[in-house]
Amino acid sequence: xxxxxxxxxxxxxxxxxxxxxxxxxxxxxxxxxxxxxxxxxxxxxxxxxxxxxxxxxxxxxxxxxxxxxxxxxxxxxxxxxxxxxxxxxxxxxxxxxxxxxxxxxxxxxxxxxxxxxxxxxxxxxxxxxxxxxx
Amino acid sequence: xxxxxxxxxxxxxxxxxxxxxxxxxxxxxxxxxxxxxxxxxxxxxxxxxxxxxxxxxxxxxxxxxxxxxxxxxxxxxxxxxxxxxxxxxxxxxxxxxxxxxxxxxxxxxxxxxxxxxxxxxxxxxxxxxxxxxxxxxxxxxxxxxxxxxxxxxxxxxxxxxxxxxxxxxxxxxxxxxxxxxxxxxxxxxxxxxxxxxxxxxxxxxxxxxxxxxxxxxxxxxxxxxxxxxxxxxxxxxxxxxxxxxxxxxxxxxxxxxxxxxxxxxxxxxxxxxxxxxxxxxxxxxxxxxxxxxxxxxxxxxxxxxxxxxxxxxxxxxxxxxxxxxxxxxxxxxxxxxxxx
Numbered sequence: 001x002x003x004x005x006x007x008x009x010x011x012x013x014x015x016x017x018x019x020x021x022x023x024x025x026x027x028x029x030x031x032x033x034x035x036x037x038x039x040x041x042x043x044x045x046x047x048x049x050x051x052x053x054x055x056x057x058x059x060x061x062x063x064x065x066x067x068x069x070x071x072x073x074x075x076x077x078x079x080x081x082x083x084x085x086x087x088x089x090x091x092x093x094x095x096x097x098x099x100x101x102x103x104x105x106x107x108x109x110x111x112x113x114x115x116x117x118x119x120x121x122x123x124x125x126x127x128x129x130x131x132x133x134x
Numbered sequence: 135x136x137x138x139x140x141x142x143x144x145x146x147x148x149x150x151x152x153x154x155x156x157x158x159x160x161x162x163x164x165x166x167x168x169x170x171x172x173x174x175x176x177x178x179x180x181x182x183x184x185x186x187x188x189x190x191x192x193x194x195x196x197x198x199x200x201x202x203x204x205x206x207x208x209x210x211x212x213x214x215x216x217x218x219x220x221x222x223x224x225x226x227x228x229x230x231x232x233x234x235x236x237x238x239x240x241x242x243x244x245x246x247x248x249x250x251x252x253x254x255x256x257x258x259x260x261x262x263x264x265x266x267x268x269x270x271x272x273x274x275x276x277x278x279x280x281x282x283x284x285x286x287x288x289x290x291x292x293x294x295x296x297x298x299x300x301x302x303x304x305x306x307x308x309x310x311x312x313x314x315x316x317x318x319x320x321x322x323x324x325x326x327x328x329x330x331x332x333x334x335x336x337x338x339x340x341x342x343x344x345x346x347x348x349x350x351x352x353x354x355x356x357x358x359x360x361x362x363x364x365x366x367x368x369x370x371x372x373x374x375x376x377x378x379x380x381x382x383x384x385x386x387x388x389x390x391x392x393x394x395x396x397x398x399x400x401x402x403x404x405x406x407x408x409x410x411x412x413x414x415x416x417x418x419x420x421x422x423x424x425x426x427x428x429x430x431x432x433x434x435x436x437x438x439x440x441x442x443x444x445x446x447x448x449x450x451x452x453x454x455x456x457x458x459x460x461x462x463x464x465x466x467x468x469x470x471x472x473x474x
Contacts, residue, residue: 003159004222004247029223034247039230046236050229053243055151083148 005033005129006056010047011040012075013065020092021062027118028060033125044071048078051087057129058088058109060121068095069102076107088128092116135163139170142269147242150269154244157261168261174268178210179401181273182289184314185298187280190324192231193384194298195275199235200387201394202273208240210266210274212259217247224248228277242271248279256287257428260421263291289317290420293413294400296393298322299338301330315341318377320396326381326389335379342377375403437471438464 009025011018018040025035036054038046051059059079063071068091076089091103092112100111110124135156141149156164181198183191192213199209213228224247235241246262259276266274276292289295297318315321321342323334378396382389404410435443446464449455455463 003155003161004249006155025225029218029225030221032218032221032223034217034224034226034245036226036229036245039227039233042233043237046233049236050243052148053151054245055155 005058005125006036006054007033007125008036008038008047008051008054008056008059009062010038010042010050010059011062012042012044012047012071013063013067014041015063015065016040017064018062020064021060024060024062024092024118024121028122028125031122033122044074044078047075048082048084051079051084052082056087058090058125060090060092063091063093063095066094068093069099072103072108073106080107088125090121090124092121135161135167136170139167142171142265143174145270147239150242150265151244153265154246154262157265158246158249158258160258164261168264171264171268175264176267178263178267178271178274179294180263180267180276180292181397182276182278182292182295183298184278184289184295184317185280185322186300186303189298189300189303190384191277191298192228194296194322194324194382194390194393195228195277196232196234197382197384197387197390198275198394198397199232199241199273201390203235203238203240207272208270209235209242210269210271211235211241211243211277212246212262212266212274213243213277214246214248214259214279216279217249222249242266242269256291256424260291290417293404293410294397295319296322296397298324299334300325301328301334303334319375319400320393321377321379322393323379323381324384327383327386331381335381338379342379375400434464434468437468439467442467 007028009021009028011021021037025037028035036050036056038050042050047059047061059075061068061072061075072089072091079085079087079089088109089107090110090112091108095103095111095113103111109128110121112121112124135153138146138149138153142153153164153167155161156167183195183198185191195211195213199211202209211232213226213232215224215226215228217224226245226247228245229236229243232243235243244262244266246259249258263274263276278289295317297314297320299321300323315338321338323331323338325331378399380389380393380396382393384390404413442464446455446460450457450460
């Protein structure tokens with residue numbers, strides 16, 4: 001059996017709008033990936049722990065609250081402390097253009113704002129993960 | 135893989151997570167790791183939780199886990215959700231209901247997709263349970279997918295099987311149909327605050343009364359053979375467990391202590407008179423037969439000359455050969471191949 005790509009889709013912070021996260025989760029599922037969806041209002045600790053337990057290949061965060069510059073480095077740090085340095089971090093949601101470069105230096109592999117084609121996200125993950133199926 | 139064995143036994147969560155992935159992917163080297171870990175299994179009490187989609191399995195699993203944590207017992211959770219038969223993808227959403235458990239190092243939750251065949255899932259689930267067991271968890275909760283044959287299979291790996299029902303899912307005829315209800319050690323009527331709960335309880339009670347004890351003796355041959363034991367004073371005693379019926383409201387945690395109590399009663403029942411040993415022996419018997427069938431099938435297919443299967447199918451379609459004889463021929467070919 002070939003390896004499946006496993007993705008954690010999480011919504012950190014306090015905003016309660018999860019339609020975007022659900023659309024992404026569904027698109028990745030339809031691309032043959034195994035998506036672990038954790039629901040609303042996750043703390044950075046919850047996300048890093050879920051990423052460890054589920055042994056995912058990448059974590060997709062959906063943030064619409066504007067708190068991305070605070071949440072992302074914290075999540076990246078906790079993931080690294082869990083030994084998940086090789087697990088990619090992607091972000092979607094409302095992210096101002098001027099923050100994108102900063103997020104990338106924090107170890108984010110891709111930033112996907114409103115209007116992104118889901119196929120681009122699938123392609124991005126495939127490129128990151130390489131040879132696995134799904 | 136083998137380098138992850140010692141960290142897993144020492145309680146390294148990352149090692150456990152990576153071995154679980156290796157089991158799911160049937161990665162090379164995993165057999166060696168599983169062999170090394172097998173002597174470390176046998177500690178956990180394994181509870182299977184099954185029932186139709188939306189009956190509240192995940193929420194109830196969360197409440198059970200909280201109850202066990204309050205008793206200072208560690209909990210491993212295996213939550214299984216279906217894979218798409220079309221794309222192979224899966225959306226694993228059981229963690230959403232389990233958010234109260236995150237942040238507790240005494241709990242480990244792993245979501246698992248059904249992937250390909252049911253047989254493959256049963257094998258992967260058994261191996262995953264063994265990984266959690268050898269990591270030292272006191273309780274392992276296995277939550278199956280919604281409906282179907284696979285849940286019956288997975289119950290064969292559990293010590294105590296809970297079948298979760300909810301009001302409004304069918305009439306009393308549904309309750310006496312064969313299948314999932316037969317495997318229950320404990321029947322849970324969840325959402326007991328919803329209307330119609332009395333009807334559901336009545337139908338299930340009637341089913342239990344109808345079913346006990348003679349029909350269970352015959353129908354539940356694999357999962358839990360009813361047997362006659364000689365008690366210490368030499369008298370024969372009936373050894374069947376009468377499934378308990380518990381009402382719960384998982385969302386508020388109501389009556390979860392009743393459920394925990396019923397599970398303990400079942401555990402006490404099994405640990406007496408060598409019943410647990412017998413149950414585990416039946417499970418192992420089933421497992422060995424399944425693994426053997428799988429391996430033999432692989433061997434037989436691998437030994438066939440290229441195109442032999444197609445030639446056989448041609449003969450079958452032209453009615454020059456019948457399926458029974460065809461299988462005999464194929465087996466004979468395999469025997470010849472082995473003799474060489």
